[in-house]
Structure formats: C-alpha cells, structure tokens
Amino acid sequence: MQICITKESIKKFQIDAALLTANGFLPINDFQTARIIAAKVNEYNNRDHKHADQLKGYQVRALGQLVLIYRSVLSNCLAQYPNLQTEWIDWLYSQFSKQEVNQWFSEYKRNFLCLKTASKQDVLKEIFLMWIILQNPALSFTSVFFKTKLLSDNPTNTKIFSCVFKFLKQSAPSFDNSYDFIDWILQPIKRFPESLADQLVFIRNNWWNYLDNSKKEINPTLKFIHEEILEDEKRAHAPERVLTFKGRRLKAKYSHEKSWMRDLVMIAKNTYVWLNQLSKTYNKPIRYLDHIPDEELEALHESGITGLWLIGIWERSKASKRIKELYGNKDAIASAYSIYEYKITENLGGEKAYQNLKDRAKTYGIRLGSDMVPNHTGIDSPWVIEHPEWFISLDTNPKKEFSFNSPELSPSTNVSIKLEEHYYSQTGAAEVFQHIDLKNNHTRYIYHGNDGTSMSWNDTAQLNYLKPEVRDIVKRTILNVAKNFSIIRFDAAMTLAKRHHQRLWFPLPGTPDCVITRERHTMSQQEFDKHMPQEFWREVVDCIAEEAPDTLLLAEAFWLMEGYFVRELGMHRVYNSAFMNLLRDEENAKYRQLLKNTLDYDPRILGRFVNFMNNPDERTAVDQFGKGNKYFGICTMMATMPGLPLIGHGQIEGFTERYGMDFKKAKWDEDIDQELVQRHKKEIFPLLRKRVDFAGTDHFTLYDFEKEDGGVDENVFAYSNQNDGRVYLVIFNNSYQTTRGSIKRAVECAGNNSRIQDKSIMNILGGLSLSINNKNLFILSDLRTGKNLEYKIDKIKDNGLFFKLEPYEVNVFLVKTSV
Template structure:
C-alpha cells in the first residue's frame, strides 16, 4: 500500500450531521480524506464554530491533531498490510472465519451493518458508495476500537465514539475474541506482542499527546513507516506550528561562539577598504533626533539638511566618523494608519515598513541628503543607512506593481480569517486589507488581503515574519525563490550603495539560504516556525535547485564589482556571525554576545567566545560590531548604569577589535527607548552631564586612537592567574600592537576586587601564505 491508497479514518454519522460536514471531505468508502490538509483545517473550523469555546476553551479542535489522527490510522493500515504480507495475506479472512465459528452469523452481520450505517457516507449525491466488506470491514472495526483506547483523543471522542456499537452489537466481545485469535499468530517485528498490542504501543508510551505519539513512531518505528515516513514528519510540523513557543524579539539567549560548523564552509572574507577598520559608528533615530535638536536650538529642524553644523562638529570632535540615520526612507502610509487605528494617535509609520528606497520628502529628499553628506564628509564622517531586505511595507510600491514577488496564497491560510476592515491601499484599482482581528488584538494573522477590484483577482500575501514572535502586520514578505525579485532587490541594494558608503542589513540572518528554507519552505520534520508554511515545504534538493546560490554571497560580490568601497554590515543572530563574515563576505556583523554577556556578567562565557574566535580565525574578531544597546534593546544606561560598570564595558567596546557602535542617547544617558514609529521623545530627559564628562575623560580619547585597537592580527587575550592557582574569569586583559605602538587593557567586570598575574596568552590561529593555519600562544 502506498500513500496514494488512502484509508483515512471514519467519523460517525452523528458528528457529520451535527457539524454539517461536507461529504466531499470523505472518500467513497466513507474515510475522511486526511491528505487534503486545507480541507482538514476547514473541518476543524466548522467543528469549533459549533462548540461553545467561550465557556469551554479546552474543547477547541486542532486541525493538526485531526490530521495526525487520520495519518496514524493510515499508518496502522500500512503496518497491518506489511504484517499480512509477512505472515499471511488472508489474515483477516481467517479471523472473520473464526468469528463465525464463535458467534452467531447474524450477530457478526449486525455489527458489520451497524458500522457501515454509522461510519460510511451513504450520501445520495455521490456517484457510487463503495462499502468495505468482510475482512476489510473487520480491519476497520479493529482500528476504531484501537483509536478509542487512546487517551489523547479525548477532545475528538465525539467524532469517533464507539459507545453505540458497544450497546447495540457484540462489538466488545468480538474484539476480545480477535485478541485471543491474534495470539496464535507470530508477534509483530522484534516485539513479543500480538498485532493489537503492538498498535496500542504509541498510546501507552505517550497517553496525553498525539505529538509525542508521532515522535515515538518516527524514532522507534521508522523502518516500519515506509512511504509514510515523510507524511509523518510533515504531521509533526503541523503540530509544531500550532504549539510553537513565542519568543521576544532580539537575538535570544547568548551562547559561546562555536566555529566547528565553519570547518566545512569555504573562506571568502571581503577585503576592507583602508578606512573601514577604524569606523566608530553612532546611531540616531532621525525623526526623534530632529525633534530634540529643534527644542535644543529653538528653531524648526525638520529636514536633514537643517541638522546644525555644531552637531556634526560635536560628533567629529568626540571621535565619531560614521553616522547611522535610522528612518530616512519613504515610509508606508498604511503602517501609520494601522498604528494610529490601534491606539497611538501620534505614531509615525515604522522605519522598517517602507514604501520605496527614496529619501523621504518630509526629510528633504535626495537634495537634502547630498547637502548633509557634503557637510559630513568635510568633517570625516560617513553616512550609514538601513536596508530592510526581507519585506516591504504593506503598501510598498512593489505590492502593487509586482505582486507576484511576494509570498502568497490564493485563499486565507485559515478559514477563521476575515478581511472586512478599512482599505489601506492608496490605489483606486487595488484594495489592501489587514485581517480584522489585528485591530482588536485578538489575533495576529499571517496574511493580508490584496484584491484588484476590476477583475476580482484576490491574493493573500504573507506579512514579514522571522518565526520567533508575531508577524509584522505592516509588512509584506518577499519571496526569495522568485529570481526576478532577487535581481530587483540586488539592484535596489546597488542603488543604496551608490549613495551611502555604509549599509546595515536588517535581520540579515533570515535570508541565509537555510533559514529561508526552514521558515518558508520547510523540509519534512523541520517545519513549525511559521504556521501554515509546512504545507508548502520542499526537500533540500528541490529548494536548492530553485535557489542555487546564497543571496548574500551574490549581493556581496555584486556590490564589490559595481559599488566598490561600500561597507556592508549585517544584523545577524542565531549563531551565524562567523558564517556571515567568513563565508558570505559581509564586512561586519553584529556581536550581540558582547552586550548580553557583559551586561549579565557572564564573563567566562564571553572570554570563551573571544578565545574560540581567535583560536579559529582572529579575522572574525576584527569584523564584529560591538554595542551596548541597539534600537531593539533597552538603552545602555538601563542595562549598564552610568557608573564604573558602564565605563568599563564602554572602554572594552572602543578598545576591542571590531566596530564600536553607540546608541541614540547613550552618551547623554537617556533612558527612553525610542520606538521605530516615534516622531519625538516622550520623556522629558536632560543630558547627564557627569556621564558626558566621563566620556570626554575616559572614552573619547581612546576612540581617537582606534588604529591601535581595530585590527586583530596582533590581538592577544590573557587569563588572570590568582595566587591560589585559579583563574579569575571576571578580569579581561588584552593587548594589541600596530606599527611599533602597543596597547594594554585590563578591566574587572565584577564588583569584587581582583589581583593576579598574566603569563601566556590564549591560543590564537596563525595563517600561512598557502592558507594553512596553526595555533600559537605568546608570553
């Protein structure tokens, strides 16, 4: 038997009538067609509409569990068929013959007729109703009994209830007789169990969970599953989608860097232009900064060309040579509408929900940018900008001009979705509708509705989503299996690169090939991160055929050839930092471990991260972006305070190899976290003058000597050995050397005092001209 020969499972006539289940969901034999997963989703929705879920929320039916029940039923049929092939093809014929010798023939017929009446379709509008007969019918009766012994089906008992069979027929007596008869036949596989006991194992092993039963089957019965192995993995994915945990945004828990996986990857670092190693970057939320400057200078500063020279002079005087302006691009009007409809009357659109990559007209457009760039260049400051590559705004130009470039479905992924809310489209010919339940915050739908009024053409386009939290409801997810879209996005990146010497790629890790595959087209057994996408999964071979190259490697190579001298900076988490710089070729990559581990004083973990990095390849350390906060995190003063701990970690940030990045308001000690939709600061904060002075005395002088610290070739890390023979992991001691000048930094990232000696450095890798490397240490 192959998956093309579907048994499905029977639902009682009572339940079919109660829930008005369409007979089209059933085969002519009366089995529920579990292969049609969208139909199962609709069935679950129909059942839930009839149940009082407000009073009994635990009665909610899961489409994934319904599918799992049907698939388990099919797998049991398959195991029975294989068992019969090994033992006796006429097993159930023999069993039925035995029953007729122990029971009156009329009683057996009574059972069979009752089963057919209660569990077959018997629908008048079907061409032919094929009733199972004799041995085949007996097999179905046995499996109905086995299913009813499973405690995990309690929420589905009504659909499969065998109580009437027990009352009206000799059903239970027949099962007992069959059990005794099966003891005469060989046990199943390597067990000592008869067929019925063997099929009861998953329910005995995991009585409370269908997901656990499937996991048991895939690990313990894999060789028995035959053609059903992949379907079973997919069923597990469906269950994971419904039970997936939701994590807060950001990089997640920090782990020590481990580069063993990179041994199998090729090395292809991008060459730095001469200015890149010494970049010191400060981020500014553009709209908030201009509002703050307007109040500070007592005049309207609403365009970027109006940013005062004094502010640019101040940045240069302090040692900053790169300015990242967040929110320069033309933003989505729909994003602003959504946010204001949801309760924030002053909200701007998100800086990461974009209409197009043009400098916003309200900021002065391209002309204002050119004027600001010129004034910054006169002070040695380069401008940085964002690209948000995985999605556009829900009303971005591409949504209307190239709707095929987005991930979409012809129908909503779930039948409970409705789209009767306000039209968010600026175009008279096309409507864009957010799913209704976003507005009352009772659901966070995966898709929005796109419709062309003249033709009625309708699409359901996915929102941007990284699988860790809720979908971003003001965005539209691009489809990276579309080669035309990929090329258009590369052209957009080149357009930005010709105007900005530094580009930061937001959430870059989501576009690594393996994560596009995992999130949007998951292979069987790897789904569950984005609900509904397991239905559209692909094998790795199929996916790699459609996306033969890493998108980021293609971007890096094209920028190097067509816009050389652009520093490419990736916001990447998920333990992919080394891969992004060493293999994909990004010049710099976020190092969230710096902030998270030092904040939490996980000092040994961070020291091990540095040790692991330099013993594998010190070049990776040089390419880290170290920061004490970023726009998605709490402010630096909230995380590190404004005393010695702050200045100690800040000193490390500006004296370690890599790129130091300061947050908006970090130097002033501002505590407010500025949302991406903010037009202004809401807290009335004054700059912390003591903190600012501390920077002038302890931090800015080091920033102006970045050439001493920026490279990693001569970076050495030391352990502090205490008199008792132990190592104090709270103390960071490291040295560097360039052009005959040396530096030594020592910092204790803990309140208890420390004393000891440093001897030999931690091991570091040294590369030979032929590419081979060995590990050394020095005293």
C-alpha cells in the same frame, strides 16, 4: 481551549474584552492568541520593571491545552459517576457551616468574571482545575492568572480544599487501579515536573482513551512548543549561546576593506527623534536634514565618531501609519522598517536636504549610513501594487478563521489591500493579508514579513527569493542605496541565508520549524536549490565589490551565523549581540570562550564584529548597564576591542527611553546627564580617536588572568594590541568582587593566514613585543591617569604582570620601553 482567570489579571494585563468569551473565559484557541497573551504579560512586567522571566507563547498554549485535557478527564469522570458533584457539595456542607461554604463560593464568583453566574457545581469544577494547574512547576507563571487571597495559605481555604480532596480521593472513580483519582491525575506532573512537552507526551501515550476532542490538539501543541523552543535557542541574544566553529572547513572569502572601514566608529540616530531633540537643544526648529547644525557634526567628530547611521529616512508606508491609527495610536508615524520606496522622505527635506548633510558631514570625516530592508516591503509599496507575484502568497485563505472585513489600505483604485480583521481588536495575528487585483478579480493572500521568532510584522509584505527577478530588483535597489550611502545596514539579514529562507518559507518535508501555515508548502532540497542556486548575500557582496567598492556592508544576523556572514558570505561587518548580552549578565566565562573559539579558528572574524551595548531593538545602555564603573568598563572594551563600535542613540547622554520605530519624537522629557557626558569625554572619546590602534586583529592577543591559587579568573578580560609601534594593554574586571592575579600567557591563536596551522601560545613578553635582550625595563603608562608603572623585564618573564583589581576596575596602558 479556555481558561478562567481573575478580574484583577484581566485589568492588570489589559486583556481586551474582545479576547474573552461572552461569559468571561479566556480562550486560547490558536497560537497567535497564545503569543498575544504572553506579550501582554511581558509588557506589563517590563513596564513595571518587574524582573520576571519572559513568558513565552508556547507556555500559554500549553496551559490552555492542559486545562482542556483536565476538563475532558473530569467530564469523563462525571459521566461515569453523574452524582459525584452533588455529593461533593453535600460533603462540604456536612463538614463546614453553611455560611462558610457559601462565602467560599461567593468569593470565587466575585474574583472571577467567568464564574459570576456559574452554578456551584461549575465553580467547584473550575476551582479544581485551577488547583491542578497550580501544582505544576512547569506552569509556575500561571499564578498571575489565578492567584487570589483565596488560593493563598489562608486557613479557611486550606481546610476546605483539604476536605474536597479527601472526598475525591475516597469517592471519585480512578482510571487506574494503582492510584486513586487525585494521584492518577497528577501523574504527568509528578513524572515530568519541569517539562510541559514531556507531560503532554505522557498524556498522549497513556490517557488517549480517556480524552474527547482535546486529544486532537495535543500534537499541534507539541509541534508549536518544539518550534518556539528551537527558535529561542537559535536567537543570538540568548545569553547562554556561545559561537563555535566545530566542523567548519569552508574556504575564507573575506571582502576587501578599506582603511576607513577598519577604523569606523558609528553612532545610531532615530532621525525624527534626533531632530526633535536638536530643536530643543538649539532652541529653534530643526525639521530637515539640512537643518542639522555644523556644531553637532563637529561634536561627533571630536568624540571620535566617523559613521552616522540615520534610522528611518526612507519614504514610509502610509498603510503602516493607518494601521497604527486604527489601533488607536494617533501619535505614531509609520514604522521605519515598513518602507514604501527607497527615496529620502520629503518629511525630512528629501534628496536635496540629504545631500547637504552628506557634504557637510564629509568635511568632518563622517560617513553616512542607512538601513536596507531586503526581507520585505511596506504592505502598500509599489512593488505590492504592481508586482504581487514577487511576494510569497497563496491563492486560497490558509485558515478559515482568517477574515478580511477590515478597512481598505491600498493607495491604488486597481488593488484592494486588507489586513486580517482580528489585528484591529488585537485578538488575532494572521500571517497573511488579502490582496485583490480589481482589474481581473484575482485574490491573493500575501504573507507578512516574519523571522519565525514571534508574530508577523503586520505592516509588511514578504518577498520571495526563489524568484530570480526578485533577487535582481533587490540587488539593483541596494546598488542605488550605495550611490548615496557609504554604510548599508541590512535588517534581519539572516532570514535570507539559504537555509533559513528555506526553513521559514519552503520547508523540507517533515521539518517542524517553519512559519505557521507554511508546513503544507514543503519543497525538496533539490527543488529549492534549483530555484535558489547560491547564497543571495554572496551575489550582493560580489556585485558591490565590483560596482560600489567604497561601501561597507553590515549585516544584522543572529542564530550563530556571525562567522559565516563575514568569512564565507563576505559581509564587511556582522552584529555581535553576545558582547552586550554576556557582558551585561556577567557571563564572562562564556564571552571569553567565544573570544577563544574565534581566535583558535580565525582571528580575523573578531575584526568584522559590530560590538554594541544597545541597539534600536534593545533596552537602552543605561537601562542595561547603569552609569557607573561597570558601564565604563564595558564601554572601554567596546572602544578597544577589534570590531566596529556601535553607540546607541542617547547612550552618551544617559537617556533611558527606548525609541520605537514609529516615534516622531521622544515621549519622555529627559535632560542630558552632563556628568555622564563629561566622563565619556575623559575616558571613552580619547580611545575612539585612537581607533586605528585598536581595530586590527594581526597583533590582538588575549590573556588568561591567573589567580594566586593557580586558577584562571574568568571575570577578567586582559588583552593587548598594537599598531605602528604603539603597544597597548587593556585589563578589566567585570565583576563586583576584588581579584588578584597575574598575566603570564596568552590563549591559543591561529595564524591569520591559516585556519589550523601556525597556532601559537605566547607569553606576556611576546604579546607586548618585548625582548629579554633589548631593554632592561618597561613602563605601563595609564592613558587616563598618566600614572606610570615600571617593571623589570627579566622578572616579568618568569612571574608575569601582577595586578590587584577592584570591582569593575578597568585600565588602558600604553607600553613603553626604557633602559
């Protein structure tokens, strides 16, 4: 399963020589290679700011499969008519001059490494295969691999191709009397131009007898396509996904939260990078946590921030750093999520330095947060050394292609730990690593951590939550973390929900979407429930509620499980990535629908969201939203909607670099955008300091913005909230178009004490707690400009509040009554 690609694409996408065959073809013999190639293309596009769709591993695999099939069909054709290629070439020379034909062949040989020493017959065969692929709309991305000036619309090339296909139409034997050879071979594309899976199914059902060994790979490829598409659909950062609650009738089991939890505003800091930046700001070495100046804590306090998420403060895996060094990345440190032990690293000053920071932060009203990574540990952690049975593993190598002749990564003389060797050449991405207990010569193949959406995290080891001792030790570890941190963020929390831990690692018979190589390790539902009788996260929540009730638990959870994590499992907070994705892409109707769905089902869920414009796994806020009115409009929403506002590292300063989890310092020398900082101080910080007024859901009301033609403008977000007698109205036009309309009615909302009953639809006066009888006038006082807008209550009752909104205009009003 190999394809012929241009020299230019090999260079452009940095495809290593180790990935190529000896004669220059690019083999796509396994799913991991397909993912690697896709990642290289995407990396190039991202690096060069090309706004191309993200290439998927399954598309690359399908490309390899179709090339293999067409090569097989062509070989079958040539076997029936051995002289076809010779006659084909002779035909070209009879129609064009010898110089034209020779130059044509020479140019292909010059542009394609795999054709450099090929015969004219083989060159012609590969050209024909490229042409077929380029006719396929579902493989439009392949032009980056094949396109040269020769395959563009240059006259000579067009004439020669026309001549070639005229010959094939007339002379090549067809496998179906209803079509000539060219029309026959294009049938899958013509019937299913947009679907690779349907093309492969058509070929499997209709061409089976004309294929050689290539047909054996069709079903595995279809399975891979199905798995990848299904996972893409489940990922919450897919902007087309909207949270719904259809069929949900489970009893609400919210965790009790203290007032500080409800009002929390948190900022994320990549700790090593932050300390290095502070060193430059204060012009002195700031290496340890206790070196962080009080001025910095005071600045956070003044901005309205009450929570500080310190990323990467635990002792990290030495093997993780070693792996990166062997990759050639000498500047990287270990990944923040390949954890050796849950101890504050001495590289940041250890426990003593942390306690100093914690005590000083407390005087500024700031609570500290950290990550807890329950899904996996570092590949060389003490648990891996001392308790390999706690991890998901096999006693036999799951794939014969996996080889472990690679450098030793173990810190212990009693244990050998080796990564699959093709990781180092970046020509493979095995799901397991080799663990040998040298005392008893017991070999295990332990799985890397994996969420099923991409390649395994190769510096980690996947824990087995079917084992009660694993669940117990992780709970005890979480309790120990809670002794030091008021806020715990659980990384990839959704992977430990029962249905996803089962799906990924212990799939039901016949289910396709497990981690690759786990399909042979199925388990019945009854057996799985026996080993994991209840949700692990519910156990954690109940344990923390009893033993560390002053701890906020925050789940990074996607796959449309947000409501389940907070309402039924009891997490205090859960990621709401739709806030970032949908508002960024101005899919405003979808985000308003998400809000309406949530209000209709249970408004309390809104207060448990974590809303963000970027996080450490995403592009920076300035990259996604810019620095203008659109950014500040959405940032205003983040500050005034129920749910925890999470501010990204460098967001306020306008930094554009995205910091990797293995960065020790920023790679770019960026200056703070002082103008951007000042605008935050003027427009955003005052709202964050009033967080107590915006955080609740009891009085949160969402309105339709009715246009003059009677329709609803879905681009406008209008909502009100109130606390302790203070009532606010927020209105934002997330669009580049000016709009006019009125706020008259609120959307339907369920009562906070009921899922279905006690629903109500209020008019604008009810939403703003105004009565037609109590006052004659009311005033909307703009918090930013101080401008007052005066309205007569009786007119508003009938006509609503009228606004003309410029592109990305946002207003935050305090509602005042006046006689």
